[in-house]
Amino acid sequence: MKLLLTLLFLSITIVSAQSILKGKVLGKNGKPIYLANVYIEGTYDGGTTDSLGNFVFETSEQGTKIIKASVVGLPTYNRPIQLPQKELLIIQMQESENRLQEVTIQAGVLQANSSGKNTVMSPLDIVTTAGSMGNIISALATLPGAQVGGENGRLMVHGGDASETQTYINGIRVAQPYTATPNEVPVRGRFSPMLFKGVNFSTGGYSAEFGNALSSILALNTENTIEQSKTELSLSSVGLGLGHTLQWGKNSLTFNSSYTNLKPYSKIITPDIKWTKPYENASGEMIYRHQFKEGFLNIYGAYNFENMGLYQADINYEQPVPLKKKSNNAYANISYSQNLGNRWTFQSGIGLGYLTDKLHYDDVYLPNEEKSLHLKGTLSKIWNNKIKSIGGIEYFDTNYQEEYHRQTLGYSYGYHSKMTAVFTETTFGILPNLIGKIGLRETSSNLQAKSTLEPRASLGYALNKYTQLSLAYGNFHQQAPTPLLKYAPQLDWMEANHYIANYFYSRGGHLLRLEAYHKEYNNLAKYNSITPKYDSQYDNNGSGKVKGFDLFYKNSSTIKNLQYWISYSYTDSKRNEANYPTTVTPPYVYKHSFYIVGKYWLSSLRSQLSLTNSFVSGRNYNDPNQTVFMNCHTKGYNSLSMSWSFLYSQQKIIHFSVSNVLGASPIYGYQYADRPNSQGIYDRRPIVPTVKRFVFLGYFWTISKNEKDNQLDNL
Amino acid sequence: MKSFIIAIICLISGSTFAQSNFEKSMGQAMSLWQSGETQKAAALLERISQAEKDNWIPAYYQAMVLTTASFSEKNKETQAKYIQSAEEILNNSAQDNNSEWLVLRAMNQTALMITDPMTKAKELSPKIIGLYKKAITLAPNNPRAVLGLAEFQINAKKYFNQDTSKECEDVKKALSLFSEEKTTAPFAPSWGKDRAEQLIKECK
Known part of the structure; x- marks a missing residue:
């Protein structure tokens, strides 16, 4: 009986303890939040808000309890309350406090990453862009602010010349990023684009972490994950490739080898080159990755052998000149990152590069050798949701030696540069929609008397979720380029100041990016001969100004399976450098460049069709027969490229591409004779593409455990 | 003694209360x-x-x-x-x-x-297949793991007009696993049989 009473008593207390909790959930702007989940922590008691933000639920809890409210996309709200609670409970949700993630600085930044909201293309886009032929540099040319010289294939940014851009892999410099080719044959980037999960391409105003580049940084980052075992085979109209990846535990080891020979190809499609030894390239790559508990090790090694021989047209010679070139390149890049806990990260790396080039040109023999070393250590720390910092120290050693032999004449020259740099940079959230970044870099070198101190600063402001405005300023120095420095190691630092304003809009498959900039150059290197020579006079009396703007629009949502982008760059560059007597627009700058890239996935044919159309305006050239310097212009030209990739099965792909389909025949410029002929006129020779069209047919086969990998990446 | 009994009863009623609360709420x-x-x-x-x-x-x-x-x-x-x-x-x-x-x-x-x-399949499909394979290794008799892998591969193979008879065998195997399946915990996953029956129709 007593027991019954007790039970009854117990159930009464349970019933009487039920209280009603009522309230409202509001957003930061005071607007009610629909479908917020409100509950007492650790219990079933809770409810969901209606469209007016109201919630009501019963609870049997008493005393001090934690009330929680969660909404998708916002940090969970919690606070202690006293139960029972008679008053209306007002819950004010906070916006996410991580200011550093919400606003980014877009000025001068172009990202090609596989994820992330600020990325303009994916690594896959690079290889599937028609005309790129899997070359990172060619694909980047379709982005705003970048130009690639048709005659040399090198990347030029915002009116700067090709030597003003430095390439980095995992933060470590790549001393020789391009393959060796004879004059007037475009070079390629040495690296396969799919090695990299992210390509960060700067159009200026770049981070204090990098230096010795007047215009731009191309930062390539490899994937920090262990790869699956697989074997890859490729067979194409220009060569063979074989790759194998072995994965065990937390390790993966990849070997890639490829062999390119243009001999069979040049038998079918006759190029405008008289080969004596058609271009031949053998290369091998090795990547080892190891995942530690709190760290990641990436070892990359590459070896490249190139060999070629041809007759080179030269206006200073009656007959085409016999040219032979052999080149050996070895590169190692070791990077290690370690999470030190407490949001400290340590990163370090070593880059080693070795290049020998043996060039025979007529009766001249010109061997050279470049040894380079880069050591770097950085520490980064995320202090809180509003402040993060990075700091580091690095050392670059570059030893370049060249010899000149002609008959009995012979001499040697070169430079050995030892450069040390320290840098620090801090990013801080000033307001929830405003962030700032300030950086400082100091560089000193044995070749230049004074060290340089370079301030960098930028601001990012988010107008709303989709639109960002940013500004960037930076001061940059660079040593004179190798063709000059090898004769005149005493040349001083050249200097550039960048001012950039950027508008960035990205929403549901539409992306619009506008950028305007102004650049000032001081102390540019100059010489007093037709080409830089051993006995020329060198000084740092050059200067220059560049202003321009870029437009980029990408659409990937209006038509299903169609993705396209439009890129336009206007460049107004005036420089006094090299051997110019006055300030002029240099011959390498295109005033207007306009690209349209389209990619369509044709599902019924399991094919991707890709089209790239480029138009560039004419460039300046100097005609020594004219009295005014640099007074002539070449014609602009249009080039259309197409490619077709067919997925025969998950692992088998056939790829076919043609560049310059319409057979445009541009003239890049003219080579004038060093001396006038008997009538007192300087003869000239047009510089034209060596092949009108390039046709590529390849077959790619992947054998993997997961039966799903393919080689779209190697196209 | 008395308090002991009360405590026991409270404990049982407490736990049955919680149990039914779980089941009631899950049902809801x-x-x-x-x-x-x-x-x-x-x-x-x-x-x-x-x-x-x-x-x-x-x-x-x-x-x-x-x-x-x-x-x-x-x-x-x-x-x-x-x-x-x-x-x-x-x-x-x-x-x-x-x-x-x-x-x-x-x-x-x-x-x-x-x-x-277009951009995600390359990275994600090996990952998805890896997850299904690990699920099968951990529990070879989990019909949902067998079915999930078979369905994912059928979709890919159909796209390439390839033979799916091997995967159809796996769907059959999944169906027999479904009929043998005994659910242990309340609300433990038991879905998927309808999907398997649907797929086996498409196989023929």
Whole structure:
């Protein structure tokens, strides 16, 4: 009986303890939040808000309890309350406090990453862009602010010349990023684009972490994950490739080898080159990755052998000149990152590069050798949701030696540069929609008397979720380029100041990016001969100004399976450098460049069709027969490229591409004779593409455990 | 003695109370889900999950509700939110060796993949297949793991006009596993038989 009473008593207390909790959930702007989940922590008691933000639920809890409210996309709200609670409970949700993630600085930044909201293309886009032929540099040319010289294939940014851009892999410099080719044959980037999960391409105003580049940084980052075992085979109209990846535990080891020979190809499609030894390239790559508990090790090694021989047209010679070139390149890049806990990260790396080039040109023999070393250590720390910092120290050693032999004449020259740099940079959230970044870099070198101190600063402001405005300023120095420095190691630092304003809009498959900039150059290197020579006079009396703007629009949502982008760059560059007597627009700058890239996935044919159309305006050239310097212009030209990739099965792909389909025949410029002929006129020779069209047919086969990998990446 | 008895009774009634509360609330969540109240169902499951920290089932269903909701969601931003919220729940490494959990992770990644197959398939499909394979290794008799892998591969092979007879055999195997399956814990995953029956029809 007593027991019954007790039970009854117990159930009464349970019933009487039920209280009603009522309230409202509001957003930061005071607007009610629909479908917020409100509950007492650790219990079933809770409810969901209606469209007016109201919630009501019963609870049997008493005393001090934690009330929680969660909404998708916002940090969970919690606070202690006293139960029972008679008053209306007002819950004010906070916006996410991580200011550093919400606003980014877009000025001068172009990202090609596989994820992330600020990325303009994916690594896959690079290889599937028609005309790129899997070359990172060619694909980047379709982005705003970048130009690639048709005659040399090198990347030029915002009116700067090709030597003003430095390439980095995992933060470590790549001393020789391009393959060796004879004059007037475009070079390629040495690296396969799919090695990299992210390509960060700067159009200026770049981070204090990098230096010795007047215009731009191309930062390539490899994937920090262990790869699956697989074997890859490729067979194409220009060569063979074989790759194998072995994965065990937390390790993966990849070997890639490829062999390119243009001999069979040049038998079918006759190029405008008289080969004596058609271009031949053998290369091998090795990547080892190891995942530690709190760290990641990436070892990359590459070896490249190139060999070629041809007759080179030269206006200073009656007959085409016999040219032979052999080149050996070895590169190692070791990077290690370690999470030190407490949001400290340590990163370090070593880059080693070795290049020998043996060039025979007529009766001249010109061997050279470049040894380079880069050591770097950085520490980064995320202090809180509003402040993060990075700091580091690095050392670059570059030893370049060249010899000149002609008959009995012979001499040697070169430079050995030892450069040390320290840098620090801090990013801080000033307001929830405003962030700032300030950086400082100091560089000193044995070749230049004074060290340089370079301030960098930028601001990012988010107008709303989709639109960002940013500004960037930076001061940059660079040593004179190798063709000059090898004769005149005493040349001083050249200097550039960048001012950039950027508008960035990205929403549901539409992306619009506008950028305007102004650049000032001081102390540019100059010489007093037709080409830089051993006995020329060198000084740092050059200067220059560049202003321009870029437009980029990408659409990937209006038509299903169609993705396209439009890129336009206007460049107004005036420089006094090299051997110019006055300030002029240099011959390498295109005033207007306009690209349209389209990619369509044709599902019924399991094919991707890709089209790239480029138009560039004419460039300046100097005609020594004219009295005014640099007074002539070449014609602009249009080039259309197409490619077709067919997925025969998950692992088998056939790829076919043609560049310059319409057979445009541009003239890049003219080579004038060093001396006038008997009538007192300087003869000239047009510089034209060596092949009108390039046709590529390849077959790619992947054998993997997961039966799903393919080689779209190697196209 | 008396107080001892009361304590025992309180304990039993307490635990049966909790038990029935779990079952009642789970039932409620299931009916909310069935009636299309996706967000309310997910919210209730979140509450059950945080009250029953040691039980993976409510979190499993919460992720399931969000993932399946993403398939029919037209608004791209909401769709991405559903997939991401589910992914955050599924990231719980304590469940790395739970076959059912891995099947759901694979489904979640499939949902992510089909939002943009052109750019995501290359990276995600090996990952999805890996998840299904691990789920099968952990529990060879889990019909949902066998079925999930077979269905994923059938879809790919159909695209390439390839023979799917091997995968159809796996669907048959899944069907026999379904009929042998005995559910142990209340609300333990038991779905998938209808899907297998549907697929086997398409195989013929």
